[in-house]
Amino acid sequence: MNIKSLLLGSAAALIAVSGAEPAEYVKICDVYGAGYFYIPGTETCLRIGGYVRYDIGVGDVGSFDGAKSFDHEDGESQSTYFKNARFALKTWTGQETELGTLKTYTETRFNFGNRQAYGGSTTDDGDVVGPNNAFNKGVSLNFAWIQLGGLRVGKDESAFNTFIGYAGNVINDTLVPYGDFDTNVVQYYFDAGNGFSAVVSLEEGSGTKGTIDSYVPHVVGGVKWTQGWGGISGVVAYDSNYEEVAGKVRLDVNVNDQISLFIIGGYGSDDNLSDPTWAIPAGGRGFYKQWGGNWAVWGGGTYKFNEKTSFNTQISYDEDENLGIAANIAYDVVPGFTVTAEVDYVNAGSFPASNWTNADDDSNIGGMLRFQRSF
Template sequence: MNIKSLLLGSAAALAVVSGAQAADAIVAAEPEPVEYVRVCDAYGTGYFYIPGTETCLKIEGYIRFQVNVGDRVGNSDTRANDSDWDAVTRGQVQFTAKSDTEYGPLTGVIVMQFNADNATDQNAKLDSAYLDIAGFRAGLFYSWWDDGLSGETDDIGSPVTLHNSLRYQYESGDFYAGISVDELEDSPFYDGETSNNVGVAVGLGGKAGAFSYQITAGYDTDNEEGAVRAMGTVEIGPGTLGLAAVYSTNPNAYYNAAEWAIAAEYAIKATDKLKITPGVQYYSDYGVVGSDFGDGDAWKVGLTVDYQIVDNFYAKASVQYLDPEDADDSTTGYFRLQRSF
């Protein structure tokens, strides 16, 4: 009896010990701490730290639906159909990365754009990609010649404004000045050479109270021609008056619509959500004949209406009438819905 009790007691003790060891063997390890995304407010709203780094990232973009109207809109006279309207959709996303360095903020920007004319006619493209530090910018980006007045009537920019470029821009308060060297590889050519063009552009601008101004110039080395443009806006009454003038020595990559042109608009702030912008432009020696400008003049008038439906969602409608002296007149326009984020 004593032996039996001893054996049973030993077995029970062994079971207790074994059970404790088994329980210890399946205890889960403590989870590692998770690094949550932190807000980065050093460069403005919308930035956050990339986990594990000191680099701040911002993601933004828009979705756009637009219906273009007019004579043979869309893919110009070379397309298969002759419809006078065309619906298109676009999605664009931009990534901006910033981090501090001993030379100031180091910025990198990538912009991807996706366009769809229909379910089978679609394209994706790199719209911009550049790095920026201490005033120097290198990569694929839009030139100062892409800027314009706020409406849709003015025609005072380059035919192609997106280039592989190297630029330096000095900024101080409300003033900037800079110079860029542009590869004009996909710009117009008028001297019979192949596509390997180089241009030099300068830009300066600023703001003084209610007045803003910009002066831009460019020289096309292959076409050996140049252009210069002045543009300004001033707040008057319920809106903003915009004026611009451009002169080109002959057709070139920086301006080829006319020898010279002047444009004006008045952007009326009708309400907090509604802006109405009538505009007008006059061209002298309009169009291109061979490697020279044409002899006739042209007029363009138009109206653009912007309406903010809710925050980050707006509608825009625009209609433009062009009357060249040596060509048929035309009326074009579009209606747009856009959601930004």
């Protein structure tokens, strides 16, 4: 018997012992887009993604009170960077059923960095500062919902914002706020397939003022019509805690392949929100109507210089004379890796009574440099 015969006989024996079970390989699922694969042994398609982000902020940025600390040598107040590193993990699943597409989406965020004006000490100038600790800020569950057909339940962001879209492609898009985000929802989406869609959302809210205080949920309803030139959309929200109503209307226009523009107008009632005799006074701002006064506007757009570089801007203003201006340039260094440099300005109207951003003064400016690898 030669060596070749011996090797072939050994291989045959091993196959016989193992039962010759075939290996099960991961199969690509292209029904729901790129990146999905079948979970072995199931008809469920799974996609795993996310991003790693690093922010460097200077001046008045973020909450617009600036990052401050005590000097280690003499204890004097001084400014420093606002920094934050984030890892966001996302998952998507999809499966076809007799009742429609069954989908899930989750997003969990992990953050490390320093806070704005961290601590509880006060300087001679009245600045609240502290040791400026950089630390693990904890884990936040930002999305965790199930959707069957048009019915969605779970943790989401409010349809008051998601249905008509956020206020531009800038980092700090809430210099004049346009509604709160985190909430549990029970909602139904309707898509007619011709550009018309609608939503009804029952929401729990979040926070001291925003979380519902009875079995009566907050209610959001919206309609949208989109075409190649752009779209028109609107949402109305009922705040069950303060029994007030807020609404927004949005117009999007695609001027050409390089330029896209938007404008949003918001209006909300606030008699109860402004009533200081309520058990939990809202200070004029609820879960949905978060801008100052009854009305507010947001406008801006995007100009694409080329496939890699875009200029984004947003200008916002409300009845209490709060003015926000944000502008950035986003550059795709390579596919999946984007660097964004942004400048932000806030003029706080009715300072400080109506100031949303905790700004130190009536006129404030800051900057942010963001590095993000998405996958």
